Amino acid sequence: MEFRQLHYFLAVAEELNFSQAARRLNMAPMTLKTYRERFPDVELVVLGMTTEQQVEAIHNKQIQAGFVVPPLQHKAEDVVVETVLEEPMVLALPEAHPLTAQSKVKVRSLANEAFILGQRNSGCGWYDQVIALCRQANFSPQVAQEVNEMQVLLGLVAAGLGVAILSGAAKQFQRSGVVYRDLQPSSTEVALAIAYRMSEQSLILQAFLEIMRETSAFFKQRQ
Structure with missing residues (x-):
């Protein structure tokens, strides 16, 4: 060769x-x-x-x-x-958030939550996927922060500044103060x-x- x-x-x-x-x-x-x-x-x-x-x-x-x-x-x-x-999306929540009491969280129950997302201007489809997922549940997410580092995102979630929707692989990032929950519908994948x-x-x-x-x-x- x-x-x-x-x-x-x-x-x-x-x-x-x-x-x-x-x-x-x-x-x-x-x-x-x-x-x-x-x-x-x-x-x-x-x-x-x-x-x-x-x-x-x-x-x-x-x-x-x-x-x-x-x-x-x-x-x-x-x-x-x-x-x-392809793998399912998961929800990252502050550990004291009321939704942590649920094993699976319906997307529509996030309508009043502040969202922390990745920066859209880098061309990644992740931002658009999260927006589309929320719109399928009949609401537009309230974007509180856009960041470009995973640890920064998880730090903001741990601080209670918002929630985040990530790929299932995010569970590998065990961060104090952050709890992961599966989403409904469970067929949602990235x-x-x-x-x-x-x-x-x-x-x-x-x-x-x-x-x-x-x-x-x-x-x-x-x-």
């Missing part, structure tokens, strides 16, 4: 680590580990970028692939977005996807995508 670099990045740290692709069920680390074992002569360059930066870099042939949270606000026509994993150029012919990238799909199938069987 031709020796080339695969510029692979985890935009997972993107906007609040909202995609959480790097940690999310350990999918990305497992993919990276498997790839390095099979192709030890290929250098993987891991970059941190927002979703919008990733899409632009892929379009401009600066990188080959990246993890994103669809739907994307701006997507170039030559960029493919392939879903690799997707993790990998983005790449439609015209990309690199054999190294194609091998990476195949390993990513194998890993995706493994985690789907465990869900």
